[in-house]
Amino acid sequence: MSFSRFVIKNWLHLARFLEAPINMISLAHRMNWIKPSPTLAMAAKAIALKAQGKDVISLSIGEPNYDTPEWIKAAAVQAMADGQTKYTPVGGTFDLKQTITQKLKRDNGLIYEVDQIVVGTGGKQVIFNGLMATINPGDEVIIPAPYWVSYPDIVSLFEGTPVFINCPIEKEFKLLPSQLAASITLQTKWIILNSPSNPTGCVYSKDELSALAEVLRNFPHVNILTDDIYEYLLYDGDSFSNILNVAPDLYDRTLVVNGVSKAYSMTGWRIGYAAGPKHLIQAMTDLQSQSTSNPSSISQAAAAAAIRGPNDFLKEWRTNFAMRRDYVLSAFANIPELQLIKPMGAFYLYIGCKGVVGKTTTQGKTIQTDNDFCTYLLEDYGVAAVSGDGFGLSPYFRISYATSTKNLENACERIKSAIKALI
Numbered sequence: 001m002s003f004s005r006f007v008i009k010n011w012l013h014l015a016r017f018l019e020a021p022i023n024m025i026s027l028a029h030r031m032n033w034i035k036p037s038p039t040l041a042m043a044a045k046a047i048a049l050k051a052q053g054k055d056v057i058s059l060s061i062g063e064p065n066y067d068t069p070e071w072i073k074a075a076a077v078q079a080m081a082d083g084q085t086k087y088t089p090v091g092g093t094f095d096l097k098q099t100i101t102q103k104l105k106r107d108n109g110l111i112y113e114v115d116q117i118v119v120g121t122g123g124k125q126v127i128f129n130g131l132m133a134t135i136n137p138g139d140e141v142i143i144p145a146p147y148w149v150s151y152p153d154i155v156s157l158f159e160g161t162p163v164f165i166n167c168p169i170e171k172e173f174k175l176l177p178s179q180l181a182a183s184i185t186l187q188t189k190w191i192i193l194n195s196p197s198n199p200t201g202c203v204y205s206k207d208e209l210s211a212l213a214e215v216l217r218n219f220p221h222v223n224i225l226t227d228d229i230y231e232y233l234l235y236d237g238d239s240f241s242n243i244l245n246v247a248p249d250l251y252d253r254t255l256v257v258n259g260v261s262k263a264y265s266m267t268g269w270r271i272g273y274a275a276g277p278k279h280l281i282q283a284m285t286d287l288q289s290q291s292t293s294n295p296s297s298i299s300q301a302a303a304a305a306a307i308r309g310p311n312d313f314l315k316e317w318r319t320n321f322a323m324r325r326d327y328v329l330s331a332f333a334n335i336p337e338l339q340l341i342k343p344m345g346a347f348y349l350y351i352g353c354k355g356v357v358g359k360t361t362t363q364g365k366t367i368q369t370d371n372d373f374c375t376y377l378l379e380d381y382g383v384a385a386v387s388g389d390g391f392g393l394s395p396y397f398r399i400s401y402a403t404s405t406k407n408l409e410n411a412c413e414r415i416k417s418a419i420k421a422l423i
C-alpha cells in the first residue's frame with residue numbers, strides 16, 4: 001500500500017495519535033464532550049484562593065451550611081458498631097429501599113415496590129446511570145435552560161443530543177407547554193424536570209405541571225426524569241408536587257430522582273436514589289454493579305435514619321433560608337444593573353446581570369460576559385459566584401444563599417461595591 005493510501009485509510013487512528021503528545025496516554029474522544037462541573041470548579045477555586053490566604057466568600061456551591069443532624073450521625077456510628085461495614089446489595093440495602101418506598105408514599109402519595117428503587121452514590125450517579133441505561137446515539141433530551149450544570153454533559157457523554165429551551169427571568173424561568181410541544185421530535189427520549197430548580201429556585205405549580213403533562217400525553221415516546229432533590233426546601237407555605245401527582249398516567253415512563261444531600265445536609269455522604277419502572281431500575285443497578293458497586297454501607301444506614309425522620313428540624317432551616325433569600329432580594333432591590341425574582345424553593349438566586357455588560361472596571365477591563373463579571377467579583381472583590389454560561393442562560397450569575405447570614409451580608413456589600421465601581 002502506498003503511503004498516501006495508508007494515510008487515507010488510517011486517518012482517524014493517525015489523527016488520534018497526533019492529538020496526544022508523544023509518551024502521553026491519549027484520552028478517549030468522549031472527553032471532548034464534557035467539561036468539569038462549573039459549580040464544583042468554582043467551589044474548588046474559592047477553596048484554593050482561601051488556602052493561599054485570600055479573603056474569599058464562597059456563594060458558589062449548593063450546600064447547606066448546617067451540620068448533618070446529630071441523630072443521623074448517631075445512626076451511622078451505630079451501623080459501624082453493628083458491623084454494617086461490608087458490601088451491601090448493589091442497588092442498596094433492603095432497609096433503605098423499603099424506607100424510600102415508605103417515604104414516597106408518605107410524602108408524595110406515590111406507590112413503588114422495593115424492586116422499583118435503586119440507591120446510588122448521590123443523585124448525580126443515579127441520573128448518570130438512568131441516562132446511560134437509556135440513551136442511544138442521536139437520542140434527544142429536552143433540558144429547560146437554565147439547567148443544573150451536569151445534565152447536558154451527561155447526555156453528551158452517551159452521544160445523546162441535549163435540546164435546550166430558553167426559559168428567561170421574564171417567564172419566571174419556567175417551561176411553557178407550547179415551548180415543550182415545539183421541541184419534541186421523533187428522537188426525543190427524555191425531558192428533564194427539576195422543581196424546585198437549581199439554579200433558579202423556581203417551583204412549578206400543580207397547574208403548570210398539569211399543562212406540561214397534557215402535552216406529554218400526546219407523545220408516548222417521551223420519558224420524564226424528575227429531579228426532586230430540593231423537595232423539602234420550599235418557602236412561604238408553598239408545597240411540592242411531582243408531575244405524577246397530577247398525571248399518574250405517566251407513571252410507566254417517569255423516573256423520579258431524589259436524595260438526602262440537600263434536605264439533611266448530607267452532601268458528603270453521597271446517597272441519592274431513583275424510583276421507576278422495574279426494568280429500568282434493574283438496568284441501572286446492573287450498570288452500578290460494573291462501576292461502583294453499592295454506595296457506602298454506613299451512609300445508607302444514615303440515610304435510612306434521615307428519611308425515617310423526624311424532620312421537624314427542617315422548619316427552622318427553612319425559616320432561616322427564607323430570611324437569607326429575602327435579605328439578598330432587598331439588598332439588590334434598587335440596583336438597576338441586576339434583575340431578580342423571588343424564588344419559592346431551593347437555596348439559589350439566579351440573578352440577571354445584563355446591566356453590567358459593557359461596563360469597565362477600574363483596572364480598565366471591559367465586562368463582556370457573565371463569566372467576566374464573576375471573574376471580576378472573585379478577583380477584585382473576593383466573592384465566588386457561578387456564571388450563567390455554566391447553566392445555559394446568559395447573562396446571569398447564580399449565588400447560593402445556603403451560607404451564614406454574616407457571610408451573605410458581607411458578600412452582598414462586596415457585590416454592591418463591585419457594581420458601583422464599574423464605569
Ligand code: GLU
Pocket residue numbers: 037039040060061062063124149150198
Ligand atoms: N448541586 C450542587 C450545586 O449545584 C452541588 C455541586 C454539583 O454537584 O453541581 O452547587
